[in-house]
Amino acid sequence: MDSRNSSIELQKEKLIEISRYYGNNPEYIIAGGGNTSYKTKEKLWIKASGVSMADIDEDGFVCLSREKLKIISTKSYSQNSLIREPQVKGDLQKAIISPSNKRPSVETSLHELMDFAFVVHTHPTLVNALMCSRKAKRSAKKLFGRKVLFIEYTDPGYVLYKKVEEETVRFRDKFSSEPSVIYLQNHGVIVGGNTIDEIKEIYVDIEKKIRNHITLQLPDKKTHPSLEYAKKISSNIAAQLEIAPSNVLFRTNGLIQYFVQNNRDFEKVDKPFTPDDIVYCRSDYLFTSAATTEINEVVDRYKKRHGSLPKIIALQGKGLIAIDESEKSARIVMDIFENMMKVSFYSESFGGPQFMNPEQIDFIDNWEVENYRRKVSMK
Ligand SMILES: [Zn+2]
Incomplete structure (x- = not known):
């Protein structure tokens, strides 16, 4: 050489x-x-x-x-x-x-x-x-x-x-x-x-x-519920939606709590910020106050509107649910969405969050290149 x-x-x-x-x-x-x-x-x-x-x-x-x-x-x-x-x-x-x-x-x-x-x-x-x-x-x-x-x-x-x-x-x-x-x-x-x-x-x-x-401090992350609590919620939802329990993930912490208290708080994170957010979490996130035992009705309505299961469900006062085709990919969906929450939170130091607009979202939804990337990286 x-x-x-x-x-x-x-x-x-x-x-x-x-x-x-x-x-x-x-x-x-x-x-x-x-x-x-x-x-x-x-x-x-x-x-x-x-x-x-x-x-x-x-x-x-x-x-x-x-x-x-x-x-x-x-x-x-x-x-x-x-x-x-x-x-x-x-x-x-x-x-x-x-x-x-x-x-x-x-x-x-x-x-x-x-x-x-x-x-x-x-x-x-x-x-x-x-x-x-x-x-x-x-x-x-x-x-x-x-x-x-x-x-x-x-x-x-x-x-x-x-x-x-x-x-x-x-x-x-x-x-x-x-x-x-x-x-x-x-x-x-x-x-x-x-x-x-x-x-x-x-x-x-x-x-x-x-x-x-940035003058704001992220809300304390230390509100981890017990593993049992998280498991109970995710398996409840998995059973109702008839999907594999491993493909449904529940998470909560101080940051998540900050955004799921009510509809108005969730509005600060209810649209994608970047093409990557859409690639992994899609563009419509479900916020609901329904009890976890009555979630199938709400999800059914979502499915009728969007043609597929939501990737993200925000349970009012409780935390976040991420759903995908495997445990690994559900975790990615969750991580990306939690990152969106950080972006939204810190953006307050620069005038507040600015989401992608509907035309921009549409372009990504229909773009074969991004669908390919998603398929490869979620394997
Ligand atoms: Zn990029």
Whole structure:
């Protein structure tokens, strides 16, 4: 192996290291969200869609030709997203060097765009408290200065990529430098650096600035009920809905209690903040004051309206129920929803929560790419 190759191997080790570093921190990444990349002049390695960053190894990445990725930037595609997105996906697939049986992240073009060796895209709780707040743009400027690249919410995929590209070009012209941080409204943040230490420093700085601005303390988490109580509630509900008890999870704590006292409190968390929230928890959450022994009527009404079981049921005064196809995936649903509660809580420091709107939600509900990602990461 020549020295160039061995240095690339070393950098790929670093890519695995930084992926696991953030992937193991639930304040940054939950389940299959986020993505990381490393690039040389010719090639780009990016996390495959749906693979979890927490325990990723070499096989979790896809290697692509940068020359072929650049074609996506210049080519013109259909205006109709239902035609366009598969076209773009096809071109992304054509850019793969190896392995051809994995899908590169849909955000690959965003990674290609950033002129840094390493790019780490995450959905940090604190950043999203800011990005999913009513004063997102204004507060970002106040906290990070006027040299901040803030991208207003845009449907993910090609349209988001073009928007970020346009804004990046404008940024380069205006400041004669490369933006190392891109803030995405109702989504997260992308950080670029030529070493992984550079990236860590940037994240520490972002977190510090946001934390300094947040005056609220999360409600005490120490109201854990006994295991028996939790089991009784979840098995009660599972029996009534005729689903496997292991696929129904009950959780309560100070934060959850804060939001489930009544309908009005729950309104602060009753819509998705980000595409990931929809991918894992869907977009309609059920709040009910019905007794756990009488829940099937309420759930039946929900099923008639939405065509499926709710993933999240908030039981007034009691806590949260998460339902999914396995115990593991129900836990992910629960973790994502509890994270939404944190985002909502902290967003009060920036004018209060700002959810996705109905059109934005619809786009994600109908997007094959996200459905694929969900399927892979919930396995
Ligand atoms: Zn993302």
